[in-house]
Amino acid sequence: xxxxxxxxxGVIGGGQLARMMVPPAIHLGLRIxxxxxxxxxxxxxxxxxxxxxxxxxxxxxxAENVDVITFxxxxxxxxxxxxxxxxxxxxxPRPDALQYAQDKILMREKLAELGVPIPAWxxxxxxxxxxxxxxxxxxxxxxKTARGGYDGKGVRVVSAADEVRDWFTALAEDxxxxxxxxxxxxxxxxxxxxxxxxxxxxxxxxxxxxETIQRDGVCAEVLAPAPVADPATxxxxxxxxxxxxxxxxxxxxxxxxxxxxxxxxxxVNELAMRPHNSGHFSIEGxxxxxxxxxLRAVTDLPLGDTSMAAPAVVMMNVLGGPEEGPMPVRYAExxxxxxxxxxxxxxxxxxxxxxxxxxxxxxxxxxxxxAEAAAAAAKFD
Numbered sequence: 001x002x003x004x005x006x007x008x009x010g011v012i013g014g015g016q017l018a019r020m021m022v023p024p025a026i027h028l029g030l031r032i033x034x035x036x037x038x039x040x041x042x043x044x045x046x047x048x049x050x051x052x053x054x055x056x057x058x059x060x061x062x063a064e065n066v067d068v069i070t071f072x073x074x075x076x077x078x079x080x081x082x083x084x085x086x087x088x089x090x091x092x093p094r095p096d097a098l099q100y101a102q103d104k105i106l107m108r109e110k111l112a113e114l115g116v117p118i119p120a121w122x123x124x125x126x127x128x129x130x131x132x133x134x135x136x137x138x139x140x141x142x143x144k145t146a147r148g149g150y151d152g153k154g155v156r157v158v159s160a161a162d163e164v165r166d167w168f169t170a171l172a173e174d175x176x177x178x179x180x181x182x183x184x185x186x187x188x189x190x191x192x193x194x195x196x197x198x199x200x201x202x203x204x205x206x207x208x209x210x211e212t213i214q215r216d217g218v219c220a221e222v223l224a225p226a227p228v229a230d231p232a233t234x235x236x237x238x239x240x241x242x243x244x245x246x247x248x249x250x251x252x253x254x255x256x257x258x259x260x261x262x263x264x265x266x267x268v269n270e271l272a273m274r275p276h277n278s279g280h281f282s283i284e285g286x287x288x289x290x291x292x293x294x295l296r297a298v299t300d301l302p303l304g305d306t307s308m309a310a311p312a313v314v315m316m317n318v319l320g321g322p323e324e325g326p327m328p329v330r331y332a333e334x335x336x337x338x339x340x341x342x343x344x345x346x347x348x349x350x351x352x353x354x355x356x357x358x359x360x361x362x363x364x365x366x367x368x369x370x371a372e373a374a375a376a377a378a379k380f381d
Contacts, residue, residue: 006031007299010062012053013072014041016346016355017275017291020283022046024292030299034072035062042346043072056080063089070252070298071274074101075148092200092251092298093273100248101273104181105146114247116240117267119259120184127161127168130182134159137184143167144181155217157185186267188259192226193278194241196254197293200300204245205293207286207306209237212257212278215319218353221374222315224281225308227366230264237266244271253294255279277317277355282306284342284360285313310362314370316377318357321350327357327380334379341376356380 007030011018014036022045025032035058036047048065051058053076060083063069068090069081081095100107105123112118120137123146124130134141143164145154156164164180171178191212198204208225226234241256255276257269279290288296288304296303322330327345334343338361345357357380361373 007068008033008066009295009299010035010066010069011043011046011072012059012062012069012076013037014043014047014050015072016042016348018043018046018072019346020275020280020291020344021295024289025295028292028295028299028301030295033062033066035059042348044347054080056083060084060087063087068092068298070294071098074098074273078102090298093254094249094251097248097250098273101271103146104144104270105179107271108181110248111244111268114243116243116247117265119186119267119269122182123179124182125171125179127165130158130161130164130180133182134161140185142183142185144183146179146181153217186259186269187261188267189262190226190260191269192237192258192260192266193222193276194237194256194258195276195279195282195290196241196245196250196256197252197290197297197303197306198245198250198254199297199303200251202246203303204242205288205303205306206238206241207279207282207290208308209234210278210281216353218317218319218355219277220317220319221370222278222281223366223370224285224313224315233260233264233266240266240268244268252297253279253290280344280358281313281315281360283344285309285315285362311364312366312369313360313362314366314373315358315360316373317355318359318377318380319355320352320381321348321354321356322380323350326350330380334376337379338372338376340372343376 009032011034018034019042033048034043034046035049049062059080078095081091100110108121122133143156193210195207210224211226213221245254253275255272258266275290275294282289287307342360348356359377361369363369
């Protein structure tokens with residue numbers, strides 16, 4: 001902390017999540033610094049350093065100038081973060097919590113220990129074990145790499161083990177005896193997300209449960225709050241989110257991604273321990289956004305109100321973007337046609353399937369709000 005009492009927050013990772021932390025950091029009177037992976041990343045305006053987050057000395061040098069470390073992604077090696085703590089730097093979420101978002105097998109083991117509802121699963125190390133699981137669960141299953149997957153990467157739906165033979169080969173070549181996660185293929189009706197923010201003291205807040213809609217394994221749309229939901233389902237989702245946050249001791253924002261089944265059950269699919277795509281709606285749609293709340297939590301400031309700012313909020317991701325350049329090349333057209341839409345550019349070059357920004361619309365009627373958000377986002381195609 002500086003002599004003037006200003007808290008310095010260091011964010012590892014220079015993507016859009018770090019970028020969207022910058023405005024609330026300014027409003028909260030925090031000083032924010034970013035360690036970006038390369039020049040020209042989304043959060044470049046706040047990037048004090050560029051370097052490899054897997055290199056210990058790079059991370060240690062960055063941490064020397066901040067009071068607390070937090071993250072744009074979950075990929076920083078745990079041994080580096082534990083050494084930071086030994087050196088006296090606050091790390092939030094702490095490495096002992098973050099490991100459950102870094103390793104899907106550890107995550108499933110912890111969720112099972114907590115008694116949280118999850119799909120049937122197994123850690124498998126060879127094709128015979130995987131084929132055995134597939135045969136016991138209807139002839140199809142979901143296989144996931146234990147580490148490193150996101151936005152549909154590292155996930156395959158398979159009917160036989162030879163469909164992931166290349167992954168088994170990579171594990172064998174790695175020489176560390178790794179395993180993959182296999183899960184039952186859940187027959188779900190929709191996907192939900194529960195966001196929770198938690199302080200080091202254990203004080204926490206939840207946002208309303210939202211519905212997420214995927215396209216090619218990537219979140220395309222978020223409806224807040226989740227429409228036509230049974231109150232019992234919403235209560236269960238909130239209970240699960242709070243149980244996971246407390247059970248793993250997370251600090252900051254936690255996203256618990258869930259499946260809702262036809263009989264009203266909810267099963268935990270994934271965890272993210274940082275602001276999450278399903279919470280982008282909260283910038284305009286909540287009294288306190290997930291980005292402000294995350295910063296409050298990791299600096300141990302009192303948490304803000306998470307009430308909805310409007311009855312219906314829809315966030316549409318812009319996937320791909322305009323062929324002629326980044327999103328602002330279409331701003332005049334989009335803003336003129338959709339004055340209610342709030343447009344967020346991540347300052348990324350267009351590329352098929354890439355998240356280059358998002359559009360949010362708030363209002364009273366979900367159908368109208370959703371139609372306008374879709375029309376505004378479509379203008380960036």
